[in-house]
Amino acid sequence: MTQTGNVTPVPQGPPPTTRGDRQPTGELTRSLTHHQTTMIGLGCALGTGLFLGSGSAIGTAGPAVILSYIAGAVLVAIIARVLGAMTIVHPVRGTFGTIAHLYLGPWAGFLVRWLFWAGTTVAIGGEVVAAAIYIRYWWPQAPMLLLIAAVAALVLGVNIVSVRSFGLAEFWLSSVKVTAVVVFIAAGLLLVFVGLPHTPAAGLGNLTSHGGFFPHGPQAVWAAMSVVMFAFVGFETTSISAAETTDPTRSIRTAMRALVWRLGLFYILSIGIIVTLVPWRDTAGGDGTITGSPFVRVFSQIGIPAAASLTNAIVLIAAISSANAQLYSASRFLHSLGHDRCAPAVLARVDTRGVPVRALVVSAAGIVAAALLAAFRVDSVFNVLVSVAIFSVLLVWLLILASYLAFRRSDTPATRQGLRVWGGAWTAWAGIAGVLAVAATAAVVPVMAKAAWVGTGFALALLLVYALRVRHVVNRHTRAAPSEEAVDA
Template structure:
């Protein structure tokens, strides 16, 4: 059972990749956490979601340009290595692994709280640990098992959002029979104007929305474990923008059109639950809790998969212990899955043993990693595209208006990072994230320089 004998599986079908690309960006952040963006910007949160949608779509287009040329489980860490240098591939790969490993306990804790509310007979810590063990088992058996879980998880999330949009649209036009005095779009401007907290509030909301979208890049990792990955990447990327606008922008638009964004209940209950309760939809709390639980399970399933595949890619480049590259006959890197799951379990235990202290500190170290990943993708595409054009290589799937759009994305991300660093609300997390990044880069330079001398 070794890397030379077996290869990563190709168990992901068209429907798996399609649902992963759809469901990858739909997490509990949309169903519940989007209320935080609305609290920052009021109805103008819609603008924050539109801007972030376009930014994420452009980043995905850049990533897909590289992925179509070279499908790879290491994805952007492999491209960063080629474009910027081995230290960059090492650094962004480990930072990305660290981000998703910490997502495992975050989602386990969130799911455990829902289970505890339903079945208080057991402590929430027991539910959290069982949650991790159960979902990680899907990643141990085969890549197809991960795909099946994600397919059904994503399908439920999509159906929930479509149902919300249908009910909300009917309510806006005064056609929802259960709602009284809830119709029209007056709430967009009647409660302190469309942009009550100024243009700066939209930028603050972008910071919240940007992390809600993180996960769409998993498509480029998962596609490497499918047949004909190039066509799947092209198709999914072309549809990303429409899906994001449909699911995120339209949902938030209906929310701020139907309810008063200033309501304390909106923050307390979460976006979807508050709107549906306002519209007198029966069984709202149970339905939303169920959908959020499934969204949490989906995110953890993706976290175990993504962190293990990135660790495998690092190991295959001798930037992680060689043991993590060992595969089963089904093409599963079980040691990489085990290592990622174990770290997630340890962090989960730490949260319950030292509540509100150590785990909160660890979580703060990931505050800016999503934007750093986007920044590295943009720089990698910029450099590799120029090299390929100089060599006269045909590029089958291009980023538009190169290099102007690429530079626009880079400047936007740098501006947001700068705002985070100087903003009192985000300075702590940003400083910790950048501190961890510097430490990882130093390690990357040392490790890759030793490899170079050995070679």
Template sequence: MHSSMETDAAVHESGDRLKAGLKNRHLSMIAIGGVIGAGLFVGSGAGIAATGPGILLSYALAGLLVVLVMRMLGEMAAADPRSGSFSAYADRALGRWAGFTIGWLYWFFWVVVLAVEATAGAVILNGWLPAVPQWAFALLVMAVLTATNLFSVASYGEFEFWFAGIKVVAIVAFIAVGALAVFGLLPGTHAVGTDNLAGHGGFLPHGAGAVFTGMLTVVFAFMGSEIVTLAAGESADPQGAVSKATNSVIWRIGVFYLGSILVVVTLLPWDAASVRSSPYVAVLQHVGIPGAAQVMNVIVLTAVLSCLNSGLYTASRMAFSLGGRGDAPAAFARVTGRGVPRAAILASVVFGFVAVFFDYTSPTTVFRFLLNSSGAVALFVWLVICCSQLRMRRILERESPERLTVRMWWYPYLTWFAIGLIAFVVAYMFTTHDGRVQMVLSLVAAGVVLVAARVVQARRTRAHGAGEAAPVDM
């Protein structure tokens, strides 16, 4: 075991340093906006259709899991803020193979997301300007946000501050207007009571099992909550930022997800066709907001740009951390005079462009494979965070108890509960066709990366000797 956490950090991080260019307001808005993705606005309809009003339980269960995982991650990140976040902690707590595998899987997830979000944004922009081809808009948004990330971390933070701010204002306004309509306080509306919650087949029209089916459709919408722990390392007060972010995750999920979905299923019948296709547009149309569809398009476009901006940032910082630990090309760990990991950003963008290309040329084959093979990465990441925290907590209590400024509740019982819940979701995914395809292909992707990890470790052993190459003995 290394003599200290600082020594271990020196082994795994390069000498190049990222700059502390993120302000507290940037981190606060990144933390708040991180849980509001385009999936909430456009993807929640499928979950409502599959579960009925009981989708609230699905969101609550998935939200509970995220709260627990974020608390665990917050404990480790507050004690030792690092650019690689959970990948760096897995590297030290579980072994080099774990940090390598989960780091590259996470990078893969986000570069595929880049393609998804760029295409989604292009579709909206093309609807407004049909004369411009979709691929041109996809190229444009990727290029603009790449330039933003290349300039400085402060420019990323500023863009994300305003993107996230628009999302927050939009969702708060939606909840406020919807609540007034629920109680019949808007012109042309009447109090609806619990008719839509209890009617139309009841609160659980498809049975209690549908709660878990709905959970599968919403659990991945929470991916992104962990971004603030990666960004905290580039702020002046990383410990304080992480503490605030993890402490506020409960109300963020409660207000933005549960609050807005409660408005939808209370105000409108869950089985209405308009709710299935676009629940938020349906609510805006119901309360008489003129041009509701276009209003939502603007909000969704903002969410898309925010996700693309953060996705590029997150992928590049994970690549930077992998490079610093010798698990990626050394160029990824080099930074410019502005403290920006240029090579890591460009490598992430190149893969994103390749994925966009496949989205247009092979949407049902190659791109579908990319989507499915990265679909369960969120669960893998959360599971690794739980397992890492189990070991890191013991190490911190023994070596540096003063660093435990954020503590996991009821350790280790809630940690084991979260592990069990994740295992249950993984098992339940095999009961549905789409879930089974995603899990099988994601496991294949994880297996390929794990083999690569072992190959890299074997080469490191031959080149430098077993003492340096062996997994960190915690």
């Protein structure tokens, strides 16, 4: 790999120590397959929100929420494409955090990775609580604390055993979710356009009745983006896995392409079927429970027995899959931060199987803390954490797009070998405008307004820590250690 222009080299630490012929203590292993790489991204992005219905977004925009999901899919496609283009050239640990370090400066690498870690940890805490609630659907007397500990231990165990075991588990968990979505879409299209022997086709009447296609006006499509965009969060995990993929160039090139169209198709068709089959006011008024899920309604209509229990099993798998994949992401970013001395160096160590156990355990501890706050309704604290998570996603996306603009300006043979982005810099600028438009919903959406205030404060606090303490450590480490770029040159 050639040195890319005048970018700052990424500190990779001293040469890793070895013990005989076993795995170096600081290096990850490349054991994820091509198909596992694609499923890891789907595992994060196909979450419980889809299966239980997107009541909040539907309540905001009505049937026109379909347009919100189309806009969201286009924006995610832009971010995924530029991220894939950079990751193919730099399939390194810390992925877009390390890339931000390379092209925007060490402060950006520090900020991106800590923001992503914090936001992901809060998100997994919510998934763990959701999984515990779904288990209580069958065993209502089960202690919540015990169930949270069991789910957290399960995802931690899968991740600790080996990278291969994580990839295999995520492949099968995601396959179940994908199968459920495909069955739902097929059954929904049948009910909308064909009908059943004793049930006439539903038709498209629900799209324009009950106040019309835009019951709250066209501007509601924009306001709904404050909810819609976060349904796609998690696709970035495909890029994160590049450092542990057997063939990162092939895997990232095809996985990003497949991931984007699958996510877009799944979400747009699923939401379209929901607002077509069920009057939007009924879905918007749902309480988010299993019995109110559109999946239960559709499965019941086509005669699948025990539709509620089946849907509960699916959303339980979705929650565990999402938590599993996001714990992987969080631990890899913490491992990268340790390598670059932006976190304690002990977090950079891996065991003989190439697993960053210390980073996993620390990430899991944060997850359990967030889960307990959510489960026991410590709203004053948990809501602040949620605000940090929301803001973190938007700022990370902005910095990914900004990194791509700097990446293109470096204009070396290596950067030209990456995944082609149609429109180049103009497409990246369009992505930046789209992310800023989502952030601007803070003017009308209270949750986004709180996220903007709390998240900005958190980001400024991180930058202050970097300026006062971390910057000097990183600079010394950069001078003392050769970068991966320099070593490969």
